[in-house]
Amino acid sequence: xxxxxxxxxxxxxxxxxxxxxxxxxxxxxxxxxxxxxxxxxxxxxxxxxxxxxxxxxxxxxxxxxxxxxxxxxxxxxxxxxxxxxxxxxxxxxxxxxxxxxxxxxxxxxxx
Amino acid sequence: xxxxxxxxxxxxxxxxxxxxxxxxxxxxxxxxxxxxxxxxxxxxxxxxxxxxxxxxxxxxxxxxxxxxxxxxxxxxxxxxxxxxxxxxxxxxxxxxxxxxxxxxxxxxxxxxx
Numbered sequence: 769x770x771x772x773x774x775x776x777x778x779x780x781x782x783x784x785x786x787x788x789x790x791x792x793x794x795x796x797x798x799x800x801x802x803x804x805x806x807x808x809x810x811x812x813x814x815x816x817x818x819x820x821x822x823x824x825x826x827x828x829x830x831x832x833x834x835x836x837x838x839x840x841x842x843x844x845x846x847x848x849x850x851x852x853x854x855x856x857x858x859x860x861x862x863x864x865x866x867x868x869x870x871x872x873x874x875x876x877x878x879x
Numbered sequence: 880x881x882x883x884x885x886x887x888x889x890x891x892x893x894x895x896x897x898x899x900x901x902x903x904x905x906x907x908x909x910x911x912x913x914x915x916x917x918x919x920x921x922x923x924x925x926x927x928x929x930x931x932x933x934x935x936x937x938x939x940x941x942x943x944x945x946x947x948x949x950x951x952x953x954x955x956x957x958x959x960x961x962x963x964x965x966x967x968x969x970x971x972x973x974x975x976x977x978x979x980x981x982x983x984x985x986x987x988x989x990x991x992x
Contacts, residue, residue: 776919802980811883811971811983812922856922858980866937867981869921 771795774857774870782878787844791857791870794838798859798868801833803842806854806872815855816842847877880976881906885984892962892991899958900987902972907952912981913945916969925970928955962991 774791781787789803800819804812816831818824824831830843840859844851856872882905892898902911913925925945926934934947948956959966967990973981 772921774921800980804980804983809888809985809988811885811973811985812981813983814976814980817980858922866924871919871921 771868772857772859772870775873776871778874778876780876780878781847783847783849785847785877787842787847787851787875787877789842789844789855789857789873789875791840791859792838793840793859793868795859795861795868796835796838797861797865799862800860800867801831801840802858802860802867803829803831804856804858804869806856808853812856849877849879851875852877880982881908881974883972883974883982883984885972885987887987888985889988890990892989894963894991896962897958897960898962898989899956900970900972902955902957902984904953904974908974909952910975911949911955912973913947913955913957914971914973914983916971916986918968922971925957959989962989964991967991 772793802817803815805815806812821833821835828845832841854872854874857870858867860867884903886901911928914922924937925940926936928934928947928949930949946958969986971986973983
């Protein structure tokens with residue numbers, strides 16, 4: 769079993785819909801959970817990060833972590849065509865531990 | 880957070896040759912990281928570059944193939960040596976942010992023919 773599993777998509781949704789992106793993981797030591805957004809021909813940019821379990825909201829984006837299920841989610845409300853990108857989950861145990869990335873989910877928001 | 884300039888943005892190289900990728904950061908950082916992103920794959924850490932010491936390589940990556948320099952706190956280079964088509968990938972440098980996570984450069988898209 770890979771440390772981090774992420775459905776590569778592509779995921780196509782109409783503009784204005786709520787998008788749900790998910791990752792599962794196997795390492796119970798992970799404490800820091802991140803979502804990166806990567807546009808074509810660009811490097812990943814950090815979208816959100818959370819520590820341990822719970823929810824975090826930033827504008828149209830909500831990150832959820834369920835450590836008991838080893839499952840993290842990113843919700844995008846009122847999705848826009850500009851949200852079309854690849855979304856990568858990432859996680860780490862913290863300290864000097866390296867960050868492990870998912871493969872990324874390609875998201876298309878249809879106008 | 881830091882701004883990273885990475886050069887070249889893309890290149891097409893002949894097999895057997897080497898390519899050096901440059902990473903310039905607009906502020907001093909202790910650690911710089913080099914990642915590879917192959918099509919359909921997650922980002923894979925190649926090595927961590929610390930100023931004043933040898934880079935620390937991850938399992939599966941060796942210094943002879945991916946020599947790294949870190950001459951000061953704002954600059955690093957990664958060389959991909961004796962290239963083969965299997966080295967075709969996107970190479971990214973990154974630095975830690977002030978809060979958590981990494982800031983990435985725009986990447987170098989390498990095609991080996």
